[in-house]
Amino acid sequence: MSVATLTPQAYLHAQARWTPVEIAFWLATLLPYWLFPDYLSLASQIAITALFALSLDLILGYAGIVSLGHAAFFGLGAYTAGLVSKHIWGEPTSGLIAGALVAGFVGYAASFIVARFRHLALIMITLGMGLLLTELANSMHWLTGGNDGLQGVKMWPIFNTFRFDLFGKTAYGYALIVLFLLFVVARRIINSPFGLSLRGIRENAIRMPALGARSRAHIRTIYTISAVMAGIAGALLAQTTETVSLEVLGFQRSADVLVILILGGAGRLYGGLVGAIVFMVARDQFSGNTPQFWYFWIGTLLILVVIFLPNGILGGLAKLTASWRRA
Amino acid sequence: MIGSLFGVLFDGFAYGMLLFLLSVGLSVTLGMMNFVNLAHCAFAMLGGYVTVTLMNRLDWPFFATLPFAFLAAALLSILFERVLYRRLYRASELDQVLLTIGIAFVSVAVAAYIYGTVQQPVQMPAYLRGSITILGHTFGVYRLFLVATSLVITALLVAALEYTRFGAQVRAAVDNQRMARGLGINVDGAFALTFALGSGLAGLGGALAIDIVGLDPAFAFTYLIYVLIVVSVGGLGSIGGSFVAATLIGISDVAGKYYVPQLGAFLMYLVMIVLLMWRPAGLFGRR
Numbered sequence: 001m002s003v004a005t006l007t008p009q010a011y012l013h014a015q016a017r018w019t020p021v022e023i024a025f026w027l028a029t030l031l032p033y034w035l036f037p038d039y040l041s042l043a044s045q046i047a048i049t050a051l052f053a054l055s056l057d058l059i060l061g062y063a064g065i066v067s068l069g070h071a072a073f074f075g076l077g078a079y080t081a082g083l084v085s086k087h088i089w090g091e092p093t094s095g096l097i098a099g100a101l102v103a104g105f106v107g108y109a110a111s112f113i114v115a116r117f118r119h120l121a122l123i124m125i126t127l128g129m130g131l132l133l134t135e136l137a138n139s140m141h142w143l144t145g146g147n148d149g150l151q152g153v154k155m156w157p158i159f160n161t162f163r164f165d166l167f168g169k170t171a172y173g174y175a176l177i178v179l180f181l182l183f184v185v186a187r188r189i190i191n192s193p194f195g196l197s198l199r200g201i202r203e204n205a206i207r208m209p210a211l212g213a214r215s216r217a218h219i220r221t222i223y224t225i226s227a228v229m230a231g232i233a234g235a236l237l238a239q240t241t242e243t244v245s246l247e248v249l250g251f252q253r254s255a256d257v258l259v260i261l262i263l264g265g266a267g268r269l270y271g272g273l274v275g276a277i278v279f280m281v282a283r284d285q286f287s288g289n290t291p292q293f294w295y296f297w298i299g300t301l302l303i304l305v306v307i308f309l310p311n312g313i314l315g316g317l318a319k320l321t322a323s324w325r326r327a
Numbered sequence: 328m329i330g331s332l333f334g335v336l337f338d339g340f341a342y343g344m345l346l347f348l349l350s351v352g353l354s355v356t357l358g359m360m361n362f363v364n365l366a367h368c369a370f371a372m373l374g375g376y377v378t379v380t381l382m383n384r385l386d387w388p389f390f391a392t393l394p395f396a397f398l399a400a401a402l403l404s405i406l407f408e409r410v411l412y413r414r415l416y417r418a419s420e421l422d423q424v425l426l427t428i429g430i431a432f433v434s435v436a437v438a439a440y441i442y443g444t445v446q447q448p449v450q451m452p453a454y455l456r457g458s459i460t461i462l463g464h465t466f467g468v469y470r471l472f473l474v475a476t477s478l479v480i481t482a483l484l485v486a487a488l489e490y491t492r493f494g495a496q497v498r499a500a501v502d503n504q505r506m507a508r509g510l511g512i513n514v515d516g517a518f519a520l521t522f523a524l525g526s527g528l529a530g531l532g533g534a535l536a537i538d539i540v541g542l543d544p545a546f547a548f549t550y551l552i553y554v555l556i557v558v559s560v561g562g563l564g565s566i567g568g569s570f571v572a573a574t575l576i577g578i579s580d581v582a583g584k585y586y587v588p589q590l591g592a593f594l595m596y597l598v599m600i601v602l603l604m605w606r607p608a609g610l611f612g613r614r
Contacts, residue, residue, distance in 0.1 A: 066421050066424065113604060116604075117603075117607055120363060120420070120559060121559065121608070123363065123420070123424065125603055125604070127555070128600045128603070129600065132596040132600065135592055136593060139589055251552075258428075259425075259428075262425055294436075295432045295433075296437065298429075299428075299431070299436065300433060302426065303411070303429040303430065303433070306415070306418075306422050306426040307411070310422070
């Protein structure tokens with residue numbers, strides 16, 4: 001590696017350059033319009049899940065904060081967007097912003113708690129917050145519809161022109177554009193000095209304050225950003241499916257997104273994206289009417305990934321290409 | 328009202344004892360190795376299914392199945408410890424969480440494949456059914472049995488930990504693992520044994536739990552959350568802490584569901600978060 005000889009600025013600049021592979025990846029995301037026009041709904045689900053996984057990657061992959069309750073913010077965004085459209089109006093972008101604001105606000109409040117803890121206490125507190133919100137949403141039947149889900153979400157066309165259709169053409173384009181914009185933001189954050197200090201916190205949370213980095217303030221910032229992104233992902237789901245169920249907040253969703261990120265490779269910007277594609281396509285193909293067997297394969301996969309592929313699919317690929325270049 | 332209060336307290340205590348059996352093993356192993364084992368309740372579920380199978384398919388009496396529930400969970404946990412867990416003692420907690428969640432997923436799927444997703448029917452022997460009245464209060468016989476069993480097991484555990492050589496080694500390893508190694512204690516061996524014992528107790532707890540909470544493949548996750556709450560509130564590596572926390576949570580859960588059913592488990596989660604914020608190492612934890 002020649003990285004060691006670079007100055008930090010040059011390193012960040014080199015990292016921030018768009019590579020041909022990246023450009024090809026984003027162009028390829030348009031392919032479903034021609035290749036799989038019947039699967040556009042699935043494609044929009046994948047884009048939403050990828051955004052959710054990206055938000056988790058920011059805190060888990062880069063700052064090293066393990067969260068078992070990230071669906072809390074996803075669900076907050078989803079319920080906010082759903083309620084806005086049901087009670088105020090169905091304009092999509094303002095719904096997204098409302099979802100982002102609510103999730104971000106709660107995320108900011110929670111970040112003061114999260115930044116103080118590590119290890120088991122952190123895992124338990126994030127898990128507890130997720131469960132708490134699920135119970136809250138369940139008991140506030142008058143607002144959320146409880147177990148029956150939130151009914152009556154109706155979306156207006158985006159910018160009064162693009163109507164949400166049955167095949168998910170608009171939904172996919174909408175989700176993809178939002179995903180891309182937020183991906184660019186995340187990429188900018190990661191390739192900034194702030195992003196570098198996050199990685200420092202992940203590697204050694206005690207040494208970073210000694211180097212002058214305000215660890216807890218950094219953790220609060222990135223946690224809030226991550227909550228905003230998760231909220232937007234949730235809002236997208238509520239708007240594109242026009243329904244919100246309790247499941248958006250549940251432990252299952254938090255666990256799934258963790259699996260997706262680990263599968264793709266945590267601490268890599270494309271990890272969540274690749275993980276979401278593999279996971280969602282596999283689930284669509286294999287789960288069918290027996291979801292419990294799907295979890296058999298997910299569990300086996302997790303065990304194998306932890307033992308043989310510690311950096312996920314992308315980490316494995318990077319290792320392969322590195323050894324191939326050396327040879 | 329007073330009568331029902333007493334009944335709620337008793338039911339809550341019995342439920343707490345069940346949680347204690349399920350969680351004490353995880354508490355001690357977490358305290359020793361800092362290994363986050365989210366598959367703990369999968370071993371408990373195994374114990375439950377062993378009992379169900381022996382009773383319903385082979386017509387064994389309930390009591391005869393209990394030792395096998397214990398043994399099956401203990402033996403399988405030794406196998407897992409040797410083959411999988413061992414590799415990850417020095418890994419990050421994220422890797423440990425992922426591996427053990429993976430095992431829990433697989434266990435749920437396997438249970439659903441063999442037994443289906445329905446609740447397993449169990450017919451308790453006649454002498455454990457019904458209730459008796461003492462001093463005007465009615466007690467479920469099975470709950471009395473559960474409380475008595477748990478108290479005996481607790482006493483045995485405390486005695487073993489306080490007065491045996493093995494117990495002293497375990498306490499030393501929980502207090503300071505590196506120092507214990509330095510003094511020549513075989514921490515790995517002690518850990519493997521504790522792990523098997525803890526999983527065995529979970530298996531026993533799973534078998535005893537069937538009559539109270541039922542048994543289906545979701546058990547591995549539903550009760551994992553309760554167990555984790557008990558462990559993190561009680562403090563790692565503390566049997567007394569687990570006992571107190573399990574009692575508290577059992578009573579508050581039963582009381583909450585009885586008096587304010589619309590809140591569900593909300594209160595319990597709130598209490599856990601507040602307690603952890605006040606004392607991140609748990610009520611009785613030292614770290």
